[in-house]
Amino acid sequence: MIQNVKVDSLTIFLLHCDMSVASIRLSHELYKLGALGAAFLALISTALGFLDSAKLATSFLIISGISWFYVLANCYRKLHLNYDPKSKQHFQKLGIGNRLTLTRGLLIGATAGFIGTDPSALSKFAVFSPAIFYTVAAIGDALDGYIARVTMQTTQLGSELDNELDAFGLLIAPVLAVLWSKLHFTYLFVSAAFYVFRLGIFYRNHQGKPVYELIPNQFRRRLAGYQMGLVATSLWAPIPAELTKPVGVLLMIPLLIGFLLDWLQVSGRIKKQ
Numbered sequence: 001m002i003q004n005v006k007v008d009s010l011t012i013f014l015l016h017c018d019m020s021v022a023s024i025r026l027s028h029e030l031y032k033l034g035a036l037g038a039a040f041l042a043l044i045s046t047a048l049g050f051l052d053s054a055k056l057a058t059s060f061l062i063i064s065g066i067s068w069f070y071v072l073a074n075c076y077r078k079l080h081l082n083y084d085p086k087s088k089q090h091f092q093k094l095g096i097g098n099r100l101t102l103t104r105g106l107l108i109g110a111t112a113g114f115i116g117t118d119p120s121a122l123s124k125f126a127v128f129s130p131a132i133f134y135t136v137a138a139i140g141d142a143l144d145g146y147i148a149r150v151t152m153q154t155t156q157l158g159s160e161l162d163n164e165l166d167a168f169g170l171l172i173a174p175v176l177a178v179l180w181s182k183l184h185f186t187y188l189f190v191s192a193a194f195y196v197f198r199l200g201i202f203y204r205n206h207q208g209k210p211v212y213e214l215i216p217n218q219f220r221r222r223l224a225g226y227q228m229g230l231v232a233t234s235l236w237a238p239i240p241a242e243l244t245k246p247v248g249v250l251l252m253i254p255l256l257i258g259f260l261l262d263w264l265q266v267s268g269r270i271k272k273q
Contacts, residue, residue: 022092026079029094034072037106041065044110044129051123064113067172071105074164081157091155097148098158100140105165107137111235112172119180119237131235134173138228141166166224167194173231177244182234184245190227190252193259200263212268220262223255 041064049057082098083090094102111130119127144162148154171191177183204211230251234244264270 022082022090023079025092026082026094027076030072030076030079033094033099033102034068037068037072037102037109038065040106041068041110041113044113048126051125056117056122056126059116060113063115064109067109067112068106071102071109071165071168075102075105075157075161078157078160081160082155083157084154085156085159091153095148095153095155095158096151097144097153098155098161100144100147101158101161101165104137104140104144105161105168107133107140108165108169108172111137111169111176115172115176115179127237130173130176131232131237134169134235135232137169138225138232141169141225141228166228170194170224170227170231173228173235177231177234180235182239182241182244183231183248187248187252190255193256197259197263201266204267210268212266214262214265220258223258226251227255 041061044064045057045061048060082094110133114126114130117126141162144158145154148158171194174183174187174191178185178188201211230244230248233239234241234248261270
């Protein structure tokens with residue numbers, strides 16, 4: 001009996017040691033990715049300094065840097081979720097899928113760097129940069145999950161980080177599009193929807209009220225994809241606002257209705273079948 005207790009204790013100790021080593025490795029990997037991302041933002045800032053102005057280069061570096069730090073901090077808090085949700089296997093590396101998701105976060109941060117600018121006063125490089133950044137980030141959203149499955153490293157971390165960055169992108173890019181008069185200001189309801197939804201769940205948890213599980217719905221994912229496609233398109237200078245504004249309003253309505261239905265589900269007003 002005593003020997004069994006000793007063996008169990010040793011197993012638990014070794015398991016904790018293994019998880020600690022994995023956590024350290026993941027942290028170091030994230031630091032390296034963070035440094036590479038910062039170097040990329042500094043390179044874009046330098047180019048803006050030569051092609052536009054020192055003021056734009058500085059504001060870009062500050063805003064994009066803060067955004068990139070937010071993405072990294074969000075990932076760091078979730079590193080313990082780097083495991084397969086089915087097998088519960090923990091991975092000692094982030095994997096290609098998660099790295100691609102973080103790259104999407106970097107590009108969204110780079111898009112944020114142009115908030116507060118006047119497109120009519122920018123060089124062609126500066127005008128087209130956010131469109132390129134967010135378009136690539138939107139395309140990456142369709143690839144990161146697929147790559148994670150192909151490389152057999154689907155993780156809870158990747159799933160949650162993917163959702164967070166979808167919402168972050170649909171906060172940053174629409175704000176820029178509205179400021180550049182490419183989307184109607186009411187489209188900002190889309191930007192706020194996810195965070196209001198999260199706040200509502202937090203409030204229910206804080207009040208001790210039940211929060212029910214969402215019914216899986218592929219259409220929910222497609223709607224988010226449509227929004228990203230629209231916002232990416234609106235950021236391209238040659239696409240007229242006369243087209244993107246009304247289309248944005250039309251696509252906004254089903255998404256907001258979807259969030260309302262989701263809220264009715266998690267609050268128990270619509271029962272899961």
